[in-house]
Amino acid sequence: MPVIATNTAANTALRYLNLNSTQESSSVAKLSSGSRITKASDDAAGLAVGVRLQSDVTVLQQASTNASHGMSVLQTADGGASRISDILQRMKTLAAQSLSGAVTDDERAYINSEFTQLISEIDSIATGTRFNGEALLDGTTDFATGVDFLLGTDAATDTLTVTIDDLDSTALTLNASTVDTQANASTAAASIDTAIDTVLSARASIGAQMSRFDYRGQMIETSIENLSSAQSAIMDADVAEEQSNLTTAEVLTDASISALSHANDMATRLSKLLQ
Structure with a gap:
């Protein structure tokens, strides 16, 4: 029924114009942000899951x-332990030299001088092997009892504890006068063998912990890849789909504008009937 008091056609066209314009704006927002969910109403459940994954x-x-830091700590500690092991090998050679009947006590005094200096060097390495200012091999820091590294999302279960043995001369039971006589040299040789075994055990422990960090690091990278993929499937916009939606919305918006224009002209055309 043609009327001029209420332009129903214009109201209908305006309603569809607003609807299509909103859809067009939504598609533009998704394309420009790259996200399928630009507001909670787009997908409330998907937003909750996606944010948790993110x-x-x-x-x-x-x-x-x-994990990278933990590996670096252990590599630093192993480097220091390796140098201590080299020194112990030299000390064992000196003990064997002092045990020889071909040398005199005067010469053993010279041998013992080097032996003593090497013990001091072991202590220097033990205190000087540091990571971020923390000594790793002298038993004075938390690494002697264990330091936790978070290697996952759950602090209660996804931690790996790094423990590094004390490798200074006291822990290795080295005596500075172990080679000044033939008898002392014999005792020193046995002590050095024990010290070498202690260092080897410490390095084996360090190596085992490095292996754990390596495997855990690989698992973390795999988890990041998989969770990122899942989060992308939920949160990221499908560009092709949104471009199609945008094109459709643009066409419908243009049609709504045209329809609204025609609807607004209807009252003017109807008024001509009164002339």
Whole structure:
């Protein structure tokens, strides 16, 4: 029924114009942000899951850095332990030399001088092998009892404890006067063998912990990849689909504008009937 008091056609066209314009704006927002969910109403459940996945990925990225730091700590400690092992080999040679009947006590005094200096060097290495200012091999820091590294998303279960043995001369039971006589040299040789075994055991422990960090680091990287993929499937916009939606919305918006224009002209055309 043609009327001029209420332009129903214009109201209908305006309603569809607003609807199509909103859809067009939504598609533009998704394309420009690259996200399928630009507001909670787009997908409330998907937003909750996606944000949780994104949070896990962020934590795992830090865990990957933690694993790298842990590996660096152990590599630093192993480097120092390796040098101590080299020194012990030299000390064993000196003890064997002092045991020889071909040398006199005067010469053993010279041998003992080097032997004593090497013990001091072991202590220097033990205190000087540091990571971020913390000594690793002298038993004075938390690494002697264990330091935790978070390597996952759960602080209660995803931790790896790094423990590094004390390798200074006291822990290795080295005596500075172990080679000044033939008798002392004999005792020193046995002590050095024990010290070498202690260092080897410490290095084996360090190596085992490095292996764990290596495997855990690989697992973290795999988890990051998989969770990022899952988060992308939920949160990221399908560009092709959204471009199609945008094109459709643009066409419908243009049609709504045209329809609204025609609807607004209807009242003018109807008024001509009164002339």
